[in-house]
Amino acid sequence: MGTMKDALLKAGLKPTANPKEQNEREQISKKKMxxxxxxxxxxxxxxxxxxxxxxxxxxxxxxxxxxxxWICVKCADRLKIADSxxxxxxxxxxxxxxxxxxxxxxxxASEFKNxxxxxxxxxxxxxx
Numbered sequence: 414m415g416t417m418k419d420a421l422l423k424a425g426l427k428p429t430a431n432p433k434e435q436n437e438r439e440q441i442s443k444k445k446m447x448x449x450x451x452x453x454x455x456x457x458x459x460x461x462x463x464x465x466x467x468x469x470x471x472x473x474x475x476x477x478x479x480x481x482x483w484i485c486v487k488c489a490d491r492l493k494i495a496d497s498x499x500x501x502x503x504x505x506x507x508x509x510x511x512x513x514x515x516x517x518x519x520x521x522a523s524e525f526k527n528x529x530x531x532x533x534x535x536x537x538x539x540x541x
Contacts, residue, residue: 470484
């Protein structure tokens with residue numbers, strides 16, 4: 414005598430596919446995924462007001478009241494940080510040419526293409 418499986422196969426019934434095999438997906442290696450997806454191309458988190466805003470830029474300033482470097486326009490105007498300390502033009506508002514400062518003159522985005530941002534030397538303790 415054979416098994417029940419052999420008898421069913423002899424009768425013409427075919428085995429069904431394993432349901433787990435239908436749900437299996439192609440394995441993507443971590444390295445392959447990170448090469449194709451670029452993370453954090455634009456920074457949009459203001460370190461001063463702790464909010465996500467579309468007008469955040471990098472400032473290397475000498476303002477002793479804050480140690481934040483990635484600052485939105487509103488906070489930069491409130492802290493009276495001049496636009497000459499701005500190192501980047503990477504925000505959405507800069508790209509769309511809508512970046513405007515209330516405190517002092519606003520530098521054009523074209524000025525930032527050749528500027529190499531260099532961090533000021535020395536410790537950052539708020540008394541720069």
